[in-house]
Amino acid sequence: MSRASLILALTALVALALLPFYAGEYFINLASQILIAAIFASSLNLLVGYGGLTSLGHAAFVGVSAYVFAWLTTHAGAGPAVAAAAALVGATIVACVFGLVALRATGLGFLMITLAFSQILWGLAYRWASVTNGDNGISGIPRFSPFGLSLDGAAAFYWFTLALCVIAFAAIAAFASSAFGAALRGTRDEPRRMAALGHDVRLIRWITFVYAGFWAGVAGLLYVNYNKFIHPSAMSITNSAEGLLAVIAGGSGTLAGPIVGATLIMLLKNYVSAYVERWNMLLGFVFVAIVLIAPDGVIPGLRRAAARIRGGRK
Amino acid sequence: MKMNRRDLVQGVAASAIGALAPAAARAEDGGPIRIGLLTVKTGPLASGGIDMERALQMFLKERGDQLAGRKIDLIVADTGGVPATARTKTQELVERNNVHCLIGPLAAFEALAIDDYIRQAQVPTLSVAAAEDMTQRHPNPWFVRATSTSAQCAHPMADYCARELKYKRMITIADDIAYGHEMCAGFQRVFEENGGKIIQKLFPPLTAPDYGAFVADLKTDADAIFLGFAGSNGFRFLRQFVEYGLKDKIQPVGGMTALDESVLRNMGDEALGIVTSCWYSAELQNPINQKFAPAFRKQFGYDPGFYAAATYVEGAVLEAALKTIGGKAEDKPAFMKALRDVKVDTARGPVSFDAYGNVVGNVYIRKVERKDGRLVNSIIKTYPDVSQFWTYDPKQFLANPVYSRTWPPAGNLEK
Known part of the structure; x- marks a missing residue:
């Protein structure tokens, strides 16, 4: 990371940490939602951007983690801490199993298998009404209170989310910049050469898939704690596609890209939609604009623009 | 807008x-x-x-x-x-x-x-x-x-189907959402308690692009079919139902949104004579x-x-x-x-x-008729002051599970 972007990131972090002091409750809650979406998009970016594996089923892990937490706290009487741990384990196990099958294919095949898997879970959430309460969803879910701190207030929950978000980004950044991350990019660009060099391409992909599933599980945990309600629509194809859009719009394979993309989508969906009736159309226009101006996403586009300006000065 | x-x-x-x-x-x-x-x-x-x-x-x-x-x-x-x-x-x-x-x-x-x-x-x-x-x-x-x-208007409708229309064997079909489940469950409960039998229950997805598979699957020896659809789905289902030539075999009846005025305006003669129940009609x-x-x-x-x-x-x-x-x-x-x-x-x-x-409040049994060139839901019977508990005692009603796909259990389904 260059010094400029480090300073930028730190400034942004300070501004974010101080947000509850200058923004109203609504904006604090909106910011929490954006952070949750950003964790989700960043975890998907590991697959899409660094692994070259486009998944259309990533919201399944959000759903699994959210449903495990919801069920354990409301039906099984488990404490939130136990339920949270179980939720993450659940999402990770599901990712292990799905990865084994889905990674038999790449490209379109991989996309279709992930889509099919997430649709199976979505259908299960609808049908298995004795556990998931079907279309009525599970409500009355308590928020967890780490170290006895109540997260029921908007600001408290926001800070907790922000803290987890920083950990998530650090962990994802460390993963991407490690030697393993380099190997992962290798499997994306030259899978056959990587195999010839003695790397186990499928194992590298599988580990990434599980790691991405785990962080999506973290996003799911925050999602269910934020909403205190879970409905099958959380793992719908729409949610998976929104994550994918965030990655692509922001710039896949960059660390900041998914964050920018997720922010863009959440703002359009939840904020601009109050003023623009046809916000779906606006979302479409924004994406067309991004594709025309910066086909590889906002962040790479900005980088190019910055380089051009700097180049012009010389 | x-x-x-x-x-x-x-x-x-x-x-x-x-x-x-x-x-x-x-x-x-x-x-x-x-x-x-x-x-x-x-x-x-x-x-x-x-x-x-x-x-x-x-x-x-x-x-x-x-x-x-x-x-x-x-x-x-x-x-x-x-x-x-x-x-x-x-x-x-x-x-x-x-x-x-x-x-x-x-x-x-x-x-x-x-x-x-x-x-x-x-x-x-x-x-x-x-x-x-x-x-x-x-x-x-x-x-x-x-x-x-969901079921407040389905209860009187079931009562009307069993007692006045003398239906014995019926099918229910509704969107696969809680609203559809609850409405059909309420209908089934009152209908079966009045001597009727629900012989088939179908729940197509809310966004089903085509009802062909469901229409083809209907048991044509039923007396009538109860439509629990919301939005424009009742209209889309009914059109295919008529296209398959089933309207002469199974009489459709509906819940409070299936033949709502907002979709009725897009329908033709196929809707004539269909009886539905709702707490409102533009004809009131x-x-x-x-x-x-x-x-x-x-x-x-x-x-x-x-x-x-x-x-x-x-x-x-x-x-x-x-x-x-x-x-x-x-x-x-x-x-x-x-x-x-x-x-x-x-x-x-x-x-x-x-x-x-x-x-x-009142629940009305309505029948689709043509009036001044447009289709309307004419009122044929009023059930006054209907509560969400129908004629049941609230305590006993609430002791049962909430209406769902599986409750009350359907004991008369035919394979």
Whole structure:
């Protein structure tokens, strides 16, 4: 990371940490939602951007983690801490199993298998009404209170989310910049050469898939704690596609890209939609604009623009 | 969209100012009463959602945007029919626009998604959504519902099918959502207790592109089929049903939204003679509806139906409550008590509430007829003052599980 972007990131972090002091409750809650979406998009970016594996089923892990937490706290009487741990384990196990099958294919095949898997879970959430309460969803879910701190207030929950978000980004950044991350990019660009060099391409992909599933599980945990309600629509194809859009719009394979993309989508969906009736159309226009101006996403586009300006000065 | 651009800009400006000065707005007592409307303007449920907005705006306009002597600000939010968005939008209305009360949401799962938030934020809510348990096993103290629960109109319909139409063997079909499950369950319970048999239960997905597979699967030896669809699905199903030549074999009857006025206008002769039940019909001959229905038809070119009547009736309930408390919407407990104590004549007839905040009101059995060249739901029978518990004792009713796909169990299905 260059010094400029480090300073930028730190400034942004300070501004974010101080947000509850200058923004109203609504904006604090909106910011929490954006952070949750950003964790989700960043975890998907590991697959899409660094692994070259486009998944259309990533919201399944959000759903699994959210449903495990919801069920354990409301039906099984488990404490939130136990339920949270179980939720993450659940999402990770599901990712292990799905990865084994889905990674038999790449490209379109991989996309279709992930889509099919997430649709199976979505259908299960609808049908298995004795556990998931079907279309009525599970409500009355308590928020967890780490170290006895109540997260029921908007600001408290926001800070907790922000803290987890920083950990998530650090962990994802460390993963991407490690030697393993380099190997992962290798499997994306030259899978056959990587195999010839003695790397186990499928194992590298599988580990990434599980790691991405785990962080999506973290996003799911925050999602269910934020909403205190879970409905099958959380793992719908729409949610998976929104994550994918965030990655692509922001710039896949960059660390900041998914964050920018997720922010863009959440703002359009939840904020601009109050003023623009046809916000779906606006979302479409924004994406067309991004594709025309910066086909590889906002962040790479900005980088190019910055380089051009700097180049012009010389 | 009848909200013109200037209204929108003004509304935006007003809400932006509201966002900048929430504390000032809260302290001010004589200012406008802010009403938040949670509706659906995008997606498969949008046609009903737009009617909700239109009728409520009409209601307010008729009163010069004033209720109980105070100016009314209406803020409309589009939930897209997605639970998580419904929650975000509710928070926006409450935290940013500081609304005094909410009208809506439309769908049951949206109401369930915002249930705990309404309790926490203590916002009086006049619900359109039919989710049974919101006024039954988990009653929300901040809730009133002047429309009906999912099954409230299905109970009398089943009674009518069994006793007057003398049907013995019936099929139920509805969208695969809680609303459809609950309506069919209520229908099945009353129908089977009156000697009928439900021989087939079908639940196509809400967004089924084509009903061919379901129509082909119907048991043609049934007497009748109960349609529990919402939105435009009843219309789409019925068209395929007729195309397959089944209308002469199985008589269709419907729940409160299957042949709603909002879809009836797109239908042809295939709809003639179909009997449905609802707490409203544009044909109702009471003084309020005799003004409302023609005015709505004149302005928008079609009859008001379930969703339009819903917000128009909720508006009347709101007005009555505000009058009782002299317009002091800031006193939330008093406001809520006034809402629950309301007894008022509305476009659907007299409305009052039970101990759980759900309406007790007339349910009408209607038959599709052609009148002045358009299809209408003519009223053929009135079940007066129907409660959500039908004729059952509330305690016993609530001791059972909530209506669902699997309860009450269907013991007479035929393979």
